[in-house]
Structure formats: C-alpha cells, structure tokens
Amino acid sequence: MSLLALPRLLPLLLRPTIDALFTWNLPWRYRWRTLILQPITFLTFSMSSARWLFTRAYTVEYLPIAPGRTIRALIFKAPSSGPNKKLHPLHIDIHGGAFIGGWPEEGAVFCDQLARETGAVVISISYRYAPKHVFPAAHDDVDAAIRFLQTHAEAKYGADPGLLTMSGFSAGGTLALAAAQAEACRPAAKTGIKACVTFYAVCDLRLKPQEKPVPVGMPDDPAKFLVPLYDSYVESVRAENMENPRMSPILASVDQLPENLFVWVAAIDILVHEQTTFVEKVKQDLAKDPKYAGRRVEIEIDEKGFHGYLNLPDAIISKEKKQKAFSPAVKFIKDTHVKYGFEW
Incomplete structure (x- = not known):
C-alpha cells in the first residue's frame, strides 16, 4: 500500500464517526458505541497495515459492483512462472470485523502466503458495514464482487473463474x-x-452474541460494552430470517455449500459450539448419499486460540503460531488445485 493512497482511505478511516453523526435513524445504543469504535478503527488499521505501507505484495483496486458504488480490494498476484500462459486459480478472501468494520489488510499475511505458495491470484475484498447497513448489505456486496470477478478475472488478472476458492475470517x-x-x-x-x-467463522446468527454458549474458563471480554453493536447487522431483521441459510450457514444444505471445507476453530471463543455443530452436520449429510463421495470436510481446533488472534501483529502472536493455522489451510487449497489439474 502506498502512502499516496491515504487520501482516498480517509473517508474509510473516519467512517465510524461519519456514520454515527450523520445516519439520522441510528438508535442511540448504536450511535455512542459507533463513536467509540472510531479510535479502535484507527488502531486496527495501523496494526494491520503498517507493515504493508511500502510493500509491492499487492495492489489496491476499487471494484465496480453496482452503479455508482465500488468496494476496495487488494490484489495479490502469484510470481511469474515463466512463459506459461495457463490461467491461475482465482481465490477470494473476505476479512472479518463483526460486520461493523475491519480491513482487507488484516488477512494480508495469509493472502500473500496463499498467492506465493499456490500460484493463485488472491483478491481480498471489503463490504458495507453495520450499524448503518444491515443484513443483507454485506452479503449482497460479496455476491456482487464475486459476479464481477467471475466475469472479468480472466481478462483482468489471468485468473480462472472455473477454479474458484474462497476464505474468510470471522464475519x-x-x-x-x-x-x-x-x-x-x-x-x-x-x-x-x-x-x-x-477461520473462527460465525455459522449461526439466529442467536444473539450474549446467547451463545460460553466455553468453560473463557475470560471476561474487556470490550463487552460493544456487544450490542456486534448484533447490529442482523438484530432488526433476525425475526424474518430465522430460516435463512444466507444469514446462518448452519442451515444450508450440502448442495448449497462449497465442495471442500476447512474450518479452523479457536477454542477460546463463543463460536466454538456452532462451528463444531456445523461441521458435524455437514459430515453427516455428506455420508447419507454416495454421490457426495470425494468431498472433503476438515476441522482443526486450536485449544489456545482466541477469536481474531490470527490477525494480530507478530509482536503479539508469533509467526509460528499463525503458521499452525495458515500452513494447513494453504495446503488444503493447494490440494484442491491439484484435484482440478493445476499444479504450482
């Protein structure tokens, strides 16, 4: 990321303040918490982006996903493999942030490794945030970005939309x-x-954060005053979407889910139960019909991991700790490429 890009980033950096002050119908319980989110936004951006300020690991683009609207994306292109003009796999990554914030840079370490080690063109995308934008705004942005890339990835990036893989952290x-x-x-x-x-995905949004099972021994959350804000993306529309698998992927049938799944779980997290339940349900459904033979579902649990830990700076969470999660995930994607005839 170049320092020259900072002027265009300024509205994004100030987004919590802008939304809190100028979204006229925002409930007070969200408004004051969104204002408090402003310094946290500056902190998380500086933590995730500082190491990439002068890098050439990726370029920044703004993908046109709707008339008059774009989303910010980081483009990680695999190193050249010589004169071979074979299309590279396409991989789309989606950052976390409880639907209320976050940056593509938060997953840049993983995306960079994935591009280098698999040969994929990795594109990390963003989306609209709550509390200003509620379900299905973020979902619609991601869907639109995928449609755009399925149409243009070959011409723009030399990437094959027929060999598409994805990843996502938390939200x-x-x-x-x-x-x-x-x-x-x-x-x-x-x-x-x-x-x-x-990585520590939310699989069931039918439950409010305070209703989710808490693992034994989990420490008290110092930021629990933000919990109502975490629920702002779906709170107002939860009742009419209780059976909607787009909101809660745990409800999806196996025909609505990716062919191969790798689920990384942090044990010190209120999302443990829904992730393990989700994986068990998928495995049981796949076992019911031989037509699903060959589909792969794996789950790994880090007993000492906590929500969001893989996105923290190396000074807080070591590279070795991150590699425990990232390396098998990269291998999983690479194995999928090989299955479909691409080797790097």
Whole structure:
C-alpha cells in the first residue's frame, strides 16, 4: 500500500464517526458505541497495515459492483512462472470485523502466503458495514464482487473463474459460506466454489452474541460494552430470517455449500459450539448419499486460540503460531488445485 493512497482511505478511516453523526435513524445504543469504535478503527488499521505501507505484495483496486458504488480490494498476484500462459486459480478472501468494520489488510499475511505458495491470484475484498447497513448489505456486496470477478478475472488478472476458492475470517467466513449458495457458486456449477477455508467463522446468527454458549474458563471480554453493536447487522431483521441459510450457514444444505471445507476453530471463543455443530452436520449429510463421495470436510481446533488472534501483529502472536493455522489451510487449497489439474 502506498502512502499516496491515504487520501482516498480517509473517508474509510473516519467512517465510524461519519456514520454515527450523520445516519439520522441510528438508535442511540448504536450511535455512542459507533463513536467509540472510531479510535479502535484507527488502531486496527495501523496494526494491520503498517507493515504493508511500502510493500509491492499487492495492489489496491476499487471494484465496480453496482452503479455508482465500488468496494476496495487488494490484489495479490502469484510470481511469474515463466512463459506459461495457463490461467491461475482465482481465490477470494473476505476479512472479518463483526460486520461493523475491519480491513482487507488484516488477512494480508495469509493472502500473500496463499498467492506465493499456490500460484493463485488472491483478491481480498471489503463490504458495507453495520450499524448503518444491515443484513443483507454485506452479503449482497460479496455476491456482487464475486459476479464481477467471475466475469472479468480472466481478462483482468489471468485468473480462472472455473477454479474458484474462497476464505474468510470471522464475519468474512460467514459471508464466504453464504456466497456459495448462489447458483453460479454451488458445486454443480462450472464456476462453483471448489474449496472454502474459514477461520473462527460465525455459522449461526439466529442467536444473539450474549446467547451463545460460553466455553468453560473463557475470560471476561474487556470490550463487552460493544456487544450490542456486534448484533447490529442482523438484530432488526433476525425475526424474518430465522430460516435463512444466507444469514446462518448452519442451515444450508450440502448442495448449497462449497465442495471442500476447512474450518479452523479457536477454542477460546463463543463460536466454538456452532462451528463444531456445523461441521458435524455437514459430515453427516455428506455420508447419507454416495454421490457426495470425494468431498472433503476438515476441522482443526486450536485449544489456545482466541477469536481474531490470527490477525494480530507478530509482536503479539508469533509467526509460528499463525503458521499452525495458515500452513494447513494453504495446503488444503493447494490440494484442491491439484484435484482440478493445476499444479504450482
């Protein structure tokens, strides 16, 4: 990321303040919490982006996904493999942030590694945030971005939309699993999502954060005053979407989910139960019909991991700790590429 890009980033950096002050119908319980989110936004951006200020690991683009609207994306292109003009796999990553914030840079370490080690063109995308924008705004942005890339990835990036994989962190995992439910992304489609990797994904939004099972011994959350804000994306529309698998991927059928799934779980997290339940349900459903033979579902649990830990700076969470999660995830994607005839 170049320092020259900072002027265009300024409205994004100031987004919590702008939304809190100028969204006229925002409830007070969200408004004051969104204002408090402003310094946290500056902090998380500086933590995730400082190491990339002078890098050439990626370029920044703004993808046109709707008339008059774009989303910010980081483009990680694999190093050249010589004169071979074979299309590279396409991988789309979605950052987390409880649907209220976050940056594509938060997953840049993973995306950079994935591009270098698999040969994929990795594109990390953003989306609209709550509390100003509620469900399905973020979902619609991701769906639109995927449609754009399925149409233009070959010409723009030399990437093959027929060999599409995805990943997502936290809320990004939810969005990736929901995106797979579109007709063009289902396993039966030529452009179906061939594999998806999630890190501490939200699988069930039918439950409010305070209703989710708390693991034994989990410490008190110092930012629990923000919990109502975490629920702002779905609170006002939850009742009419209780059976909607786009909102809660745990409700999706196996025909609506990516062909291959790798789920990384942090044990010190209120999302443990829904993730393990989700994986068990998928495995049971796949076992019921031999037509699903060959589909792969794996789950790994880091007993010492906590929500969001993989996106923290190396000074807080070591590279070795991150590699425990990232390396098997990269291998999972690479194995999928090999299955479909691409080797790097």
